[in-house]
Amino acid sequence: MTAMVVLDSMPNLQSPITISDEDVDYLRGSRSRLGVGTVISRETALLLALMSSENRAANALGRHYPGGLPAFVAAMNRKAASLGMSSSHFEDPTGLNSNNVSTAHDLARMVAAAHHYPLIREFSTTPGVRAEVKGRELDFHNTNQLVSSPTWEIGLSKTGYIQEAGKCLVMQARVADKPVVIVLLDSAGKQTRIGDANRIKRWMESASATGRLPTRV
Structure with missing residues (x-):
């Protein structure tokens, strides 16, 4: 949602934005390698927010x-309403x-809408990138390891x-030659959401091979 609202405003993606103390997560204490004072382009902030779940980048985009x-x-809540996400409410980026x-139903709507944005598709499925942070080259990686898997076609x-x-985990992917939206919430173990996604994929492929795949799952 953050990415869609940013892109809807048609900003200059090359404009610099600065990470400030306002972007530090004092609520959860989540870690970030974007130190206060880091200056990056809006495009890089969007990439790191989507690919690496960089919360400071996401908050800075909102600021x-x-x-x-x-x-x-x-604007996030107006966008949600326009997409028919009647059970959703946003309070921060x-x-x-x-x-x-x-x-899950609203998130599926959001994923389907976000898939219409080429940059969101590209950035959210980028396996990794090297970015300059305060004069140092740092490697950032996608928080979803499946984007690097040759057996997945993730959009x-x-x-x-x-x-x-x-x-x-939410994904748009092509499985059993069909475009699908997968929404997985509250997975119990560290790798459960990845395992569940793989199980859904195997089930759909097996059902497709036997002609028993429903049109909606």
Whole structure:
């Protein structure tokens, strides 16, 4: 949602944005390699937010929106309403606030909408990138290891985690020669969301081979 709202405003993606103390996660204490004072382009911030779940980059994108964070969050909720996400509400650009709420059905709507944005498709499925941070070259990697798997054809991907929601994963992918949206919420183990995605894929491929794959699952 953060990425769609940023891109809907048609910003200059090459403009520099600065990571400030306002972007530090004092709520969850999540780690980041984007130190306060880091200056990166808006495009790089979008890439790192989508690919590596860099919360400071996501928050900075919201702060640099016209009207600042309040206007950005309002735009997120307007976008959700326009997509028919009637059970969703957003309070920050990072997803770290537990007052951000949604449902599997609404998230499927959001993934389908986000898939229409070429940059979101590209950035969310980039396996890794080297970026300059305060004069140092740092390697960042995708939080979803499946984007690097030769057995998957993934068009869009995003992981997420806070304690209240558990480990989550949304993807648009092509499975059994069909485009599908996969939404996995509150996975119990560290790799469960990856394992569940692989199990769904195997089930769909097996069902397709026997002619028993339903048109909607």
